[in-house]
Amino acid sequence: MSSNNPETKYFLLKKSKVKDLLNTLYKEFEIFVPVEEEGMVNFKRYKLNNNFNMEFTNTLLPPKGLFLPQQETLFTINYKKEELIEENLETSRRIIFGIRPCDSRSLTILDEVFKEKSEDVYYLQKRNNTLLIGLGCSNPQIYCFCSSLEVDPGKDSSVDIFLTDLGEKYLVTANTKEGQQLIKDLPVYFEKAGEEEITRALEIQSQAREGFSVGFAKKDTEIFRDVEIIFEHPIWEELAETCLGCGICTYLCSTCHCFDIADELAKNEGRRFRCWDSCQFFSFTNMTSGHNPRPNRKERIRQRFLHKLSYFVSRYGSIACVGCGRCLRNCPVDIDITRVIGAINHE
Amino acid sequence: MNNLNQIQNPYLPRIASIEKITQETGDIKTFRLVFLEGDFHHLPGQFVELSVFGRGEAPISISSFIPGENSLELSVKKMGKVTSYLHSMCEGDKVGLRGPYGNTFPVERIKGQNLLFIGGGIGLAPLRSLIHYSFLKRDDFGKISIIYGARTPADLVFKEELFNIWSNIKNTEVHITVDVATNGWQGKVGVVPKILKELNPSPDNTVAFTCGPPIMIKYSLEALNDLNFPEEDTVTTLEMKMKCGIGKCGRCNIGNKYICLDGPVFTLKELKNLPKEY
Amino acid sequence: MKNQTYIELTDTLKQKINQLLNEKVVDYVIGYEKGSLWFKTRPFMIRKQTEVEKVIWNRFCQFNLSTFLKPISQRGEKIGIVAKKCDLKSIVELIKNNQVKKENLYIIQVACDGVLNWQKLENFSGIPVSKVIEIEENALNLVIKTSESSIEVLKSDCLLDKCLVCDFQHSTYADDFISISDENNHEIRNQTIPYFESLEDVDYEGRLEFWLKHFSRCLRCYACRNVCPACFCPTCMFDSQEGLWISKESKTPENYVYHLTRAFHTATLCVECGECERVCPVNIPLMKLNKKLAKEVKDAFGYQAGLQVDELSPFKTFCQEDTDEFK
Amino acid sequence: MEIVAFCCQWCSYAGADLAGTSRLKYPANIRIIKIPCSSRINPTFILKALSKGVDGVMVAGCHPGDCHYSNGNYFTRRRLTVLKRLIEFCGINPERLQLYWISAAEGGKFAESVKDIISRLEKIQDKPFPKNSGSSL
Structure with a gap:
C-alpha cells in the first residue's frame, strides 16, 4: 500500500529472468509467489530457486490470508509475572508477486474496514510492509465476473508494480514511488519498453475485458x-x-x-x-x-x-x-x- | 512504508484490579475495578471488553459513573465461560479491560429534560451509569423517575441505592416492583410494563430509557407508545454477540451498523430503521 | 451436452414429477436444475408444476440429494426425491436410522450411466471448461468440441471415482425406476481404484506425515460434514460448546482429531458416496479414510452400509462371541 | 513417557484404587481419567490425547459380561477394534491404544496392565504425534 504517483513508467521484464529477479529480491524481502501443489495454486513463501507457476488463473485461497491469517496470536499472558506479552508485529518487508487485479482490489476494500476508527495494527502492519506486484488477466475463467464489479482484469493501478503478459516477457508498469524505486534499484532486470510493446500491452489489457461467461449489470x-x-x-x-x-x-x-x-x-x-x-x-x-x-x-x-x-x-x-x-x-x-x-x- | 509503532494496539487490554465485589443476587455480582495505570474516561451507556485471561473476553456495559477515580463498576450475571470464571475471582485479582467502546446515552441532548428510567433485572446496570451521571449533575435535569422490577425480591439489584439513596435525592421518584412477591414483600407486585401504565408518566419534556430482558423491552416500548412518548425520545440499548468491540470482526453487524461502534444505545426511531435481526 | 438417452430420461422424469405434484402424491420433489455453468447442476426443490420445466437429468448430477432429507424430515411432509442408484444407499441408511420415514418418501430412481467430473474432464482433455462448446458421446468416448478443435477422451477417465467402482446392485427401495433401456456401459465399471492400499505399504511415520500434510490444509469450513448424509446429528459435537473438543483455530493436530472422529462416527453409516471429498475445497483425500473404515467394518462384522433397511448397524449391537483382541 | 488411562468408574477405577491402597508398585507416568463406563469413550477422547503427543492411551473397563450397564463394554470392544485399525492407517502405531478388562477386585491386574502398556511402548520404534505441534505455547 503506497502513495500513488501520476508519473507511470513502462519497462520490460523477460520471463526467463523472473527467477533471478526473485532470487535477488529474496535477500531483502519475504516473497509470496503462486505455487502449484496437489493441483492447487496458492501463494506460498518463496525460497531460493523454488518453482512457481505464473500461468495460474487465480489462486484457490485468496491472498487475504497473508494479511488476516486464518489464525493469528494477538498476545500471550504470563501468569507468574502477571504480564501481557504483545505479539511481535514487526514483519520483514514483503512482496506478493503475481497478485491478480480482483484480489488486489479486495485488499483496498479490506483496508476500509481495518482502518475505520480504531486501526487494526495486525492487519495494517502487514499491509504497509507489503509491495504488490500485480499480474494482469488475459484469460478470464468461466466463473470470473470481476468486470461486473469495476475491476479491470487487464489493468490494475492499485498495485505498486503491474505486469502484463506479452508472451516471452512482461510489460512492467510502475504505479507507485516504491514500485519505481524497486525497478530503479535493479536495472539488470528491467529494460525500457518501446512504443510497440506498450501498444501491444494496451491491446492485451483491453481484450481482457471480453469473454466473461457470468456477471450482472x-x-x-x-x-x-x-x-x-x-x-x-x-x-x-x-x-x-x-x-x-x-x-x-x-x-x-x-x-x-x-x-x-x-x-x-x-x-x-x-x-x-x-x-x-x-x-x-x-x-x-x-x-x-x-x-x-x-x-x-x-x-x-x-x-x-x-x-x-x-x-x-x-x-x-x-x-x-x-x-x-x-x-x-x-x-x-x-x-x-x-x-x-x-x-x-x-x- | 511508514512505521506503525505509534499506533496503539486496540486489542491489548489494560490491566485492572478487582477492588470490591458486591453480591447483588444469587447470580449477579458487581465488581469495582481499578486500573493499575493510566486514566479512564467514559460516558454513560458505553461498555468495555472484559478479559479473564486464558478464558476469554466478554462485552459488559459499565454500570457506574465515577469521574476522576480511574475506576468503574461492572454488574455481571453468571452466564457463560468468562462470566463464570469472573464470579469465582476474589478482590485483588487482576482482569483485563479494553474500551470504553460504543456510543453513549445522549447526555447533551437531554439536558433540561425529565428522565424516566425503566429497568428490568440486570438491565438496570447500563441505566445505572446514566442515573449516576444525572445525580452528579442533578441541576441539569428535571424530574427523575426510576421504575425497576425483577422476578422476585431476591432478584433485585443495587438494593442499597434503590431503597436508601436514590429516592432521597430531590425531585426523584423510585418505583420498585416484583413479578412474584416472596419473603413478606410489601411493595408493588406486577410486571414492569403494567406498573409503567399505572404510573402513567407524562411524555412532556421527558426522555424514557429502557433496558431489560427482550420481552420486557418489547412491552415497555408498546406501553411508552401508548403513553405518547415520541420515538426519538424513547431510548434503549441493544445486545448482540461481540468480539472485537471496534467494528472489525463483523459479528455485531445489523444493517449498515455495527452495534459496537454505532450502538449499543439507539432511539426507537433509529431502531425502526434497522433490519429486525437483534 | 448432447446425449439422447439423457434428454429422453429428463422428459420422462419431468412427466413423473408433474404427475406426482398434480396428484398430490408428494408435497414437493427434490431434483436437479441447471447450474450457472454448463458443467454444473444444483439441487432444486420443485414445489409448483410451473417449476417442473427447469428439472434436468444429465451427466453432471453428482449431488447426493438425500442429504436434504436430514433437516427437513421432521416436518412430516411427503417428499419426492430423485436418486441415483448410489444415492439410494444413503436413503436406506437415513430410513434405518430413523431420520426419515419411508412412508413420507417417494423415491424416483433414474438410470445413471456414471457422473462426469469436470476437473478430470479438464485434465484429460487439456481443454479448460470455459473453451468447451459441446460434448458428444459415443460408446466409450466423449467428444469434446471447442471452436477450433475436437478431442476424444475415454469416458471412464472422466467419471467420478465412485462411478468406476459402482457395483450395480439393484435396490428394491425405489418407488419408481426411470430408464429407457438397459444400455448401461458395464465394461467401464467395476474397476479397482487403490483408495488406501498404497498407504498400507508406508510405515507409520510416513502415514502420519501423509495425513498431517493433507490436514494442514483443512480450513474447517465443515463442508464435508454438512454435505454428508450420514452426519445427521442435530448438533455436532464439534459445534456444541465451541472450543471444548477442538480449538476454533484450524491447527493441524486438531484437524486430525476432527477428521478421524468424523470418519469413525460415520463408519457404519458411510455409503461411500464421495460427496465429502468432492466438496472439499482443498482436496483432502477423505475417501481414503472412509473406504478404509468400510473395509475394516466389513472384515470385522461382515457388514456393508446402505444395503438393507432392517439390518442392524454393527455399532448398535454386539455378540458375546465377538473376537476379543484385548486382555 | 506419558500415558492417559480412561477407567470405568465401576470396576477399573476401583481396581486402580485398590492397587493404590494395596501399595502395589506401578509406573507413575500415567494420568487416570474416570469415566462412567468404558463405552462412554468417544473416539475424540483417544484421538485428542494422542494428538497432544502422549505416548499411549489405555482404556479399562469391566470384564465382558460384567458391565454395570449390562453390556456397555461389548460395544466398547467393537468400537476400539475398529478405532485401532483407523489410527494405524493414519500413522499411529496401534500399540499406543490398549484396552484392558480390569475388575474392582483386580488391583494387581491394574498394576500389571500399566506395566504391560509401558513395556509395549518401550519396544516400538516410531515416534508419537509431534508434541505441542498444535499449540504455539
Whole structure:
C-alpha cells in the first residue's frame, strides 16, 4: 500500500529472468509467489530457486490470508509475572508477486474496514510492509465476473508494480514511488519498453475485458440500496433450502473478513488469538443467553449477501465483492451471487 | 512504508484490579475495578471488553459513573465461560479491560429534560451509569423517575441505592416492583410494563430509557407508545454477540451498523430503521 | 451436452414429477436444475408444476440429494426425491436410522450411466471448461468440441471415482425406476481404484506425515460434514460448546482429531458416496479414510452400509462371541 | 513417557484404587481419567490425547459380561477394534491404544496392565504425534 504517483513508467521484464529477479529480491524481502501443489495454486513463501507457476488463473485461497491469517496470536499472558506479552508485529518487508487485479482490489476494500476508527495494527502492519506486484488477466475463467464489479482484469493501478503478459516477457508498469524505486534499484532486470510493446500491452489489457461467461449489470445492484424491499425477498427462503451452511463461500471469499477472538490456556501461560469465522455458522451470532438473532440458514445467507451488496455499500461506498468467482467455483450446491442478483432483478 | 509503532494496539487490554465485589443476587455480582495505570474516561451507556485471561473476553456495559477515580463498576450475571470464571475471582485479582467502546446515552441532548428510567433485572446496570451521571449533575435535569422490577425480591439489584439513596435525592421518584412477591414483600407486585401504565408518566419534556430482558423491552416500548412518548425520545440499548468491540470482526453487524461502534444505545426511531435481526 | 438417452430420461422424469405434484402424491420433489455453468447442476426443490420445466437429468448430477432429507424430515411432509442408484444407499441408511420415514418418501430412481467430473474432464482433455462448446458421446468416448478443435477422451477417465467402482446392485427401495433401456456401459465399471492400499505399504511415520500434510490444509469450513448424509446429528459435537473438543483455530493436530472422529462416527453409516471429498475445497483425500473404515467394518462384522433397511448397524449391537483382541 | 488411562468408574477405577491402597508398585507416568463406563469413550477422547503427543492411551473397563450397564463394554470392544485399525492407517502405531478388562477386585491386574502398556511402548520404534505441534505455547 503506497502513495500513488501520476508519473507511470513502462519497462520490460523477460520471463526467463523472473527467477533471478526473485532470487535477488529474496535477500531483502519475504516473497509470496503462486505455487502449484496437489493441483492447487496458492501463494506460498518463496525460497531460493523454488518453482512457481505464473500461468495460474487465480489462486484457490485468496491472498487475504497473508494479511488476516486464518489464525493469528494477538498476545500471550504470563501468569507468574502477571504480564501481557504483545505479539511481535514487526514483519520483514514483503512482496506478493503475481497478485491478480480482483484480489488486489479486495485488499483496498479490506483496508476500509481495518482502518475505520480504531486501526487494526495486525492487519495494517502487514499491509504497509507489503509491495504488490500485480499480474494482469488475459484469460478470464468461466466463473470470473470481476468486470461486473469495476475491476479491470487487464489493468490494475492499485498495485505498486503491474505486469502484463506479452508472451516471452512482461510489460512492467510502475504505479507507485516504491514500485519505481524497486525497478530503479535493479536495472539488470528491467529494460525500457518501446512504443510497440506498450501498444501491444494496451491491446492485451483491453481484450481482457471480453469473454466473461457470468456477471450482472451495474444497475442490477442498485436494488440492494433499498434494504426494506430486499430484506423480505422470497429468494432468501429459496436459497436457504439448498444451502448447506458450510463456510466455503466465506473462507474462500477475498473480502470476507469476519473473525473470532478466543483464549487458550496452558499451565502458566495463556494466549489470545483470532481466527476466521463465518456468518454462515449458527454459533456466529448465538449469544450466551441462548438468543440468536440469526437462527436459521435463511437469515444467515441473507446476511452474507446483504452485507456485501447493501450494508457494506452504504457504510464504505463500495460493494464487498470483487468477482473473483471463488464462491461460485467451490459452492457445493452452486449458489451463485450473479444469479441471485439477476433473479432479484428479473422476475 | 511508514512505521506503525505509534499506533496503539486496540486489542491489548489494560490491566485492572478487582477492588470490591458486591453480591447483588444469587447470580449477579458487581465488581469495582481499578486500573493499575493510566486514566479512564467514559460516558454513560458505553461498555468495555472484559478479559479473564486464558478464558476469554466478554462485552459488559459499565454500570457506574465515577469521574476522576480511574475506576468503574461492572454488574455481571453468571452466564457463560468468562462470566463464570469472573464470579469465582476474589478482590485483588487482576482482569483485563479494553474500551470504553460504543456510543453513549445522549447526555447533551437531554439536558433540561425529565428522565424516566425503566429497568428490568440486570438491565438496570447500563441505566445505572446514566442515573449516576444525572445525580452528579442533578441541576441539569428535571424530574427523575426510576421504575425497576425483577422476578422476585431476591432478584433485585443495587438494593442499597434503590431503597436508601436514590429516592432521597430531590425531585426523584423510585418505583420498585416484583413479578412474584416472596419473603413478606410489601411493595408493588406486577410486571414492569403494567406498573409503567399505572404510573402513567407524562411524555412532556421527558426522555424514557429502557433496558431489560427482550420481552420486557418489547412491552415497555408498546406501553411508552401508548403513553405518547415520541420515538426519538424513547431510548434503549441493544445486545448482540461481540468480539472485537471496534467494528472489525463483523459479528455485531445489523444493517449498515455495527452495534459496537454505532450502538449499543439507539432511539426507537433509529431502531425502526434497522433490519429486525437483534 | 448432447446425449439422447439423457434428454429422453429428463422428459420422462419431468412427466413423473408433474404427475406426482398434480396428484398430490408428494408435497414437493427434490431434483436437479441447471447450474450457472454448463458443467454444473444444483439441487432444486420443485414445489409448483410451473417449476417442473427447469428439472434436468444429465451427466453432471453428482449431488447426493438425500442429504436434504436430514433437516427437513421432521416436518412430516411427503417428499419426492430423485436418486441415483448410489444415492439410494444413503436413503436406506437415513430410513434405518430413523431420520426419515419411508412412508413420507417417494423415491424416483433414474438410470445413471456414471457422473462426469469436470476437473478430470479438464485434465484429460487439456481443454479448460470455459473453451468447451459441446460434448458428444459415443460408446466409450466423449467428444469434446471447442471452436477450433475436437478431442476424444475415454469416458471412464472422466467419471467420478465412485462411478468406476459402482457395483450395480439393484435396490428394491425405489418407488419408481426411470430408464429407457438397459444400455448401461458395464465394461467401464467395476474397476479397482487403490483408495488406501498404497498407504498400507508406508510405515507409520510416513502415514502420519501423509495425513498431517493433507490436514494442514483443512480450513474447517465443515463442508464435508454438512454435505454428508450420514452426519445427521442435530448438533455436532464439534459445534456444541465451541472450543471444548477442538480449538476454533484450524491447527493441524486438531484437524486430525476432527477428521478421524468424523470418519469413525460415520463408519457404519458411510455409503461411500464421495460427496465429502468432492466438496472439499482443498482436496483432502477423505475417501481414503472412509473406504478404509468400510473395509475394516466389513472384515470385522461382515457388514456393508446402505444395503438393507432392517439390518442392524454393527455399532448398535454386539455378540458375546465377538473376537476379543484385548486382555 | 506419558500415558492417559480412561477407567470405568465401576470396576477399573476401583481396581486402580485398590492397587493404590494395596501399595502395589506401578509406573507413575500415567494420568487416570474416570469415566462412567468404558463405552462412554468417544473416539475424540483417544484421538485428542494422542494428538497432544502422549505416548499411549489405555482404556479399562469391566470384564465382558460384567458391565454395570449390562453390556456397555461389548460395544466398547467393537468400537476400539475398529478405532485401532483407523489410527494405524493414519500413522499411529496401534500399540499406543490398549484396552484392558480390569475388575474392582483386580488391583494387581491394574498394576500389571500399566506395566504391560509401558513395556509395549518401550519396544516400538516410531515416534508419537509431534508434541505441542498444535499449540504455539
